[in-house]
Amino acid sequence: MIHSLSLTNYRGFDTYRLDGLGPVNLIVGMNNSGKTSVLEAVHFLASGGDPAVLAQIAFLRGETIFFGEDTESLKREAPEISHFFRGHSLDLGSEFSIGADNGLAPLTVRVIQAKLASESQQRLFDRFGESAAAYSLLVGGGSNGEDEEPDSWLVSEEGALLELAYSYHRPRRMRHKAGPPIQHIAPESLEPRSMSDMWDRVLAERREGEVIEAMRILEGDIVDIVFLTGAQARRSSGQGGILAGFRETKGRLPLGSLGEGVRRLLALSLSLIHSANGTLLIDEIDTGLHWSVMRDMWRLVIRTARDSNVQVFATTHSLDCLRGLAWLHESDPDVAQHVMVHKLDRNLKESVAFDASQVQTAVEQEIELR
Helix, strand or coil: CCCCEEEECECCCCEEEECCCCCEEEEECCCCCCHHHHHHHHHHHHCCCCHHHHHHHHHHHCCEEEECCCCHHHCEEEEEHHHHEHHHCCCCCCEEEEEECCCCEEEEEEEEECCCCCHHHHHHHHHHHHHHCCEEEEEEEECCCCCCCCEEEEECCCCEEHHHCEECCEECCCCCCCCCCEEEECCCCCCHHHHHHHHHHHHHCCCHHHHHHHHCCCCCCEEEEEECCHHHHHHCCCCCCEEEEECCCCCEEEHHHHCHHHHHHHHHHHHHHHCCCCEEEECCCCCCCCHHHHHHHHHHHHHHHHHHCCEEEEECCCHHHHHHHHHHHHHCHHHHCCEEEEECCCCCCECEEEEHHHHHHHHHCCCCCC
16 A cells, blocks of 8 residues: 655656645645646556556546647547656656655656667557657556666657557557556546456456445435346447346336436446555545535445445545545544545645544634635
8 A cells, every 4th residue: 555655756746745644635635736637647656657557547637749740630649648757848848757655666757768678669660750759658667676677658749649659540459568457437437348348357256246336325216226238238329338226116227317426426436346455546535426415425435445445546526525524433443543644735845634623623613725
């Protein structure tokens, strides 16, 4: 488990530390204070420095660049890697690092002269020319260890990470390093196909009862969840392909008929189980949930994280989310004590940490923590 995290020249951070991290961590702060950047840094570190994670983050943020042939239809879309460096500048010698106290070496990413470390890189270099492959991204530390040769990835002059480009908007196969599971829930939650894959694990471990219990936070009469298979599932789009059964109701209802909160709870419950012995990252944990269920939401997250040995990092802008934690501490302090709240402030060099008892005091005295 990570107890402290350090960032150097990563995105908007010069040098920054988060200490006192616990099993469940809620990150708060003003807009553009770096909350999502912290989640991304943990993701990259927990992956052991897999550049495919940087590519995934860049595509989700819309940080992309087109490169390649002059014909517009043949151009490729690639992650623009410069935005991960402080100042959005990609120059020879630019670097950022992410460190933690969990036994891994600090993860450092450095821009060097183009280095051809494989036949596939040679082919890319030959295809796009010297100007296209001006740099290499050297990724060292993390799970590599100090004695192993760092990985290098070709980067164009404009900052395109060439080996993880999209061609015709289809992702090429990304190499993910082996290690503990990492799951990231974005505000739009998860697509049915992703949740279906996680449901298979729930069934294999006979933990579907935990998922149904979580759903009852919002729908007390729910009795089961099913994922469609075959042609009907393949034809489904959006929120289709998932059905819920209720007491004294004939047939099952599409999950989309029950509102965003139910879908969000399903994604949250499945992700907690799927992340067993790993890390779960949740952007805007309270999305789609009413203030009245916040205490139950916290109880679900904490208990499942504890039972599945998951370290959770989440963000919020919501006062109701903090109030829910305060209410949980008031009624069940032994459960709430597993949560730490970390306030980010770009004017400081480190976050300010609060435990659940301090959050309860702040809420009662109307002290602003966000």
